[in-house]
Amino acid sequence: AQSVTQPDARVTVSEGASLQLRCKYSYSGTPYLFWYVQYPRQGLQLLLKYYSGDPVVQGVNGFEAEFSKSNSSFHLRKASVHWSDSAVYFCVLSAKGTNKVVFGTGTRLQVLP
Amino acid sequence: DPKIIQKPKYLVAVTGSEKILICEQYLGHNAMYWYRQSAKKPLEFMFSYSYQKLMDNQTASSRFQPQSSKKNHLDLQITALKPDDSATYFCASSQDAGWEQYFGPGTRLTVL
Numbered sequence: 001a002q003s004v005t006q007p008d009a010r011v012t013v014s015e016g017a018s019l020q021l022r023c024k025y026s027y028s029g030t031p032y033l034f035w036y037v038q039y040p041r042q043g044l045q046l047l048l049k050y051y052s053g054d055p056v057v058q059g060v061n062g063f064e065a066e067f068s069k070s071n072s073s074f075h076l077r078k079a080s081v082h083w084s085d086s087a088v089y090f091c092v093l094s095a096k097g098t099n100k101v102v103f104g105t106g107t108r109l110q111v112l113p
Numbered sequence: 114d115p116k117i118i119q120k121p122k123y124l125v126a127v128t129g130s131e132k133i134l135i136c137e138q139y140l141g142h143n144a145m146y147w148y149r150q151s152a153k154k155p156l157e158f159m160f161s162y163s164y165q166k167l168m169d170n171q172t173a174s175s176r177f178q179p180q181s182s183k184k185n186h187l188d189l190q191i192t193a194l195k196p197d198d199s200a201t202y203f204c205a206s207s208q209d210a211g212w213e214q215y216f217g218p219g220t221r222l223t224v225l
Binding site for chain 1: 144
């Protein structure tokens with residue numbers, strides 16, 4: 001069975017600080033992994049995606065994520081956050097040819113000015 | 114230009130009535146999805162379609178019926194509406210099953 005765990009429901013950081021949002025997945029096959037962001041009263045926007053290859057993937061707005069097969073993780077990072085990064089972040093798992101998409105429960109990020 | 118259109122943006126309905134939520138995508142994608150998000154539950158997967166065929170249904174109630182009249186359309190019919198159906202309903206699409214999804218702006222449904 002596939003599953004995604006985002007262990008931190010809420011994260012608060014100060015503007016300019018570095019950020020890591022954690023994501024652990026469970027899947028026996030080859031995963032496709034994504035991070036999405038949802039700003040207040042908006043739909044979800046794709047931040048970055050991982051299918052294969054270089055385990056560090058770059059996304060929009062300075063975000064990056066690192067895939068670790070050994071740790072079954074896909075943590076999201078940003079070197080210096082801005083107040084506008086305040087949003088809910090979802091880690092998502094799928095696989096090639098499957099309609100099964102599993103969303104994590106989301107991490108609400110608050111950036112203090 | 115918006116690539117995924119959801120209509121209407123806001124919808125108010127009375128208990129027991131029926132409504133149809135519209136979703137059209139202009140990305141040339143082959144797979145489409147419906148999700149629901151409410152204050153009580155995080156993002157909840159409802160249906161997935163691939164090439165206009167139902168692939169996965171995670172909605173327990175038959176009151177929710179997706180309808181695909183065209184490859185780029187996936188509407189959601191909800192019958193016998195209940196206040197608990199109040200939520201924002203998101204449509205999404207992907208090139209094919211498993212690939213990254215793109216989301217519409219959502220339809221916010223309120224059932225009185």
